Amino acid sequence: MKTLKIILKIFTSVFAISFFTISFNLNMKAFEVVANFLSITTGFSITALSIIATSPFSKNLYNQESSKDNSKTLLHELVDKFKTSMILFITTICLIVLLNLYPEKYIPTMFKVCETEITTMAILKSFVLYFSILSLISFVILFNTFSKFVIKSGKLIK
Numbered sequence: 001m002k003t004l005k006i007i008l009k010i011f012t013s014v015f016a017i018s019f020f021t022i023s024f025n026l027n028m029k030a031f032e033v034v035a036n037f038l039s040i041t042t043g044f045s046i047t048a049l050s051i052i053a054t055s056p057f058s059k060n061l062y063n064q065e066s067s068k069d070n071s072k073t074l075l076h077e078l079v080d081k082f083k084t085s086m087i088l089f090i091t092t093i094c095l096i097v098l099l100n101l102y103p104e105k106y107i108p109t110m111f112k113v114c115e116t117e118i119t120t121m122a123i124l125k126s127f128v129l130y131f132s133i134l135s136l137i138s139f140v141i142l143f144n145t146f147s148k149f150v151i152k153s154g155k156l157i158k
Contacts, residue, residue, distance in 0.1 A: 013130070014126075031100075034092070046086075089139075102124060
């Protein structure tokens with residue numbers, strides 16, 4: 001049942017974002033701003049991981065068992081979140097690059113729904129917008145998780 005709810009949420013969000021993207025002509029410059037932001041967040045993630053790896057903070061996290069999965073430590077949990085976020089950031093950046101490489105003059109209509117033409121460009125923009133939103137959410141979650149781990153590790157240093 002939980003899996004069904006997740007699938008339903010994903011389907012609903014993809015549909016809503018696709019409808020929004022197809023209904024309104026999104027500005028391509030906005031995606032360039034998103035790509036810049038994601039490039040910076042990717043750099044932040046790499047820097048944060050390297051700081052964690054070379055600090056006593058990582059030893060503290062490695063010595064603590066994860067409350068969600070007892071086969072992992074808090075360090076494993078944190079690194080997994082960084083890894084997932086970075087893959088999402090890089091995927092979104094690649095989609096934006098693909099979107100910018102796609103020739104806008106040669107956009108064939110794939111099909112029509114209620115007098116609205118759905119093109120490959122509109123579908124690609126929908127994917128980019130969807131992944132951009134996921135990336136932003138992922139960054140906020142990553143930042144909150146990192147903050148909690150820093151506080152938890154700080155309590156242990158006392």
